Amino acid sequence: MSCIFCSSEGTYQSVAHIVPESLGGKTSPIGKPGVTCDACNQYFGQKVESKALQSFPFSGFRVLTGVPSKKGTMPKIQTTAGVVHATGNSGVVQLEPRSDELRRLINSGKVNQLRIIAEVTEPLAVCRTLLKIGLEQLGKHFYEVATSERVRAARDFARRPARSEHWWFIIQANPVKYVSGAHQYTNSSIEIIEREGVLISVLHLLGVSTMIPLEQGTLPPEPRELPEPEYRIIIAKC
Ligand SMILES: [Zn+2]
Numbered sequence: 001m002s003c004i005f006c007s008s009e010g011t012y013q014s015v016a017h018i019v020p021e022s023l024g025g026k027t028s029p030i031g032k033p034g035v036t037c038d039a040c041n042q043y044f045g046q047k048v049e050s051k052a053l054q055s056f057p058f059s060g061f062r063v064l065t066g067v068p069s070k071k072g073t074m075p076k077i078q079t080t081a082g083v084v085h086a087t088g089n090s091g092v093v094q095l096e097p098r099s100d101e102l103r104r105l106i107n108s109g110k111v112n113q114l115r116i117i118a119e120v121t122e123p124l125a126v127c128r129t130l131l132k133i134g135l136e137q138l139g140k141h142f143y144e145v146a147t148s149e150r151v152r153a154a155r156d157f158a159r160r161p162a163r164s165e166h167w168w169f170i171i172q173a174n175p176v177k178y179v180s181g182a183h184q185y186t187n188s189s190i191e192i193i194e195r196e197g198v199l200i201s202v203l204h205l206l207g208v209s210t211m212i213p214l215e216q217g218t219l220p221p222e223p224r225e226l227p228e229p230e231y232r233i234i235i236a237k238c
Helices: 038-052 058-065 100-107 123-141 149-159
Strands: 076-079 082-086 093-097 166-173 189-195 198-205 208-213 231-237
Touching: 038 123, 038 149, 058 076, 058 082, 093 100, 123 149, 123 166, 123 189, 123 198, 123 208, 123 231
Parallel strands: none
Antiparallel strands: 076 082, 082 093, 166 208, 166 231, 189 198, 198 208
């Protein structure tokens, strides 16, 4: 077997999660050995996933669900009100107010809402992470398809996108699911489906789902079919 991303024989020492541990936790599905080489795994982890995890939809998800990173650190995000820390209890966050003045306003109850802007600040990194997850899942069960011409463009866009290329994906966010408290963190799932002849990777995390085509040349659905703000169609450009 050779690596689906770089075709090298490479080394395959590391046992890697298909969904980054920071999102899926320790129980997230493990990739099949031999699908992604160590060098590519390392590349994705350091250059792509680390950026994607700072961006919506992953950043808010991580803070609200409180899944620690691989190194065991608790996620946090910078907001206009200060730093929001995960507590490890799903749906419970802790705000470190940016000023004493704000702290007083919060303590006195004059400020009682925190809004986290759901902006995909790293569309390219999020897109490439989603492609990598989908292709690894495909490679785990259908290695021949994952290395075939059919998904070559997706492999290239994930591993080495060329200037001016673009790809699209859909985010369906239902934050109420993870802020309604008392929700136990549930496992992530990845499905590869075929829709109108196109392979699509569907990732479900608590409160967030994403869909990304694994084949080039498909058009995103009409925005009116997928109304905002529940659905967002994101175009990632290189
Ligand atoms: Zn490789």
